[in-house]
Amino acid sequence: MTEPAFGVDAATTNAGLDRWASEIQAKADRYNAMQQQVTAITATASSQDGTVTITVDSAGAVTAIHFTEDLKRLPATAMADQVLTTMRAAQAKITDQVTEIVQTTVGDDPATAEAMISAYRSRFPEPDATVDRPTDDDDDFGGSIFH
Structure with a gap:
């Protein structure tokens, strides 16, 4: 300018x-x-086996969730993993869409563009980097939730 x-x-x-x-x-x-x-923006992802499909809005909030009957065959911890992993995959797609929008609308302002894209990358990282698996859960639901 x-x-x-x-x-x-x-x-x-x-x-x-x-x-x-x-x-x-x-x-x-x-x-x-x-x-x-x-x-x-909305983004949708499905689990690798197709048992879970989740849609999120631009803030990463779940707006739709669909389970197939096959999901019932999984243990509860595997169900939770499927839901969280699929939700995180949908959220990570938000960053891709934001990046495209920012580059086409305000790409001539590199500092602002990078700040926005970085904020979304921090908030919605790639799913592989965010998966937390319990290490001492024996799935009997008998343990205390308080440590």
């Missing part, structure tokens, strides 16, 4: 201010469009 030339003459200053205001308005319009597009 170019700054207006001040002090040359009134016509040049006015033209520069008009151009500057127009550039600021165009940038604000692009950021508004980006925000609207990001807010509209």
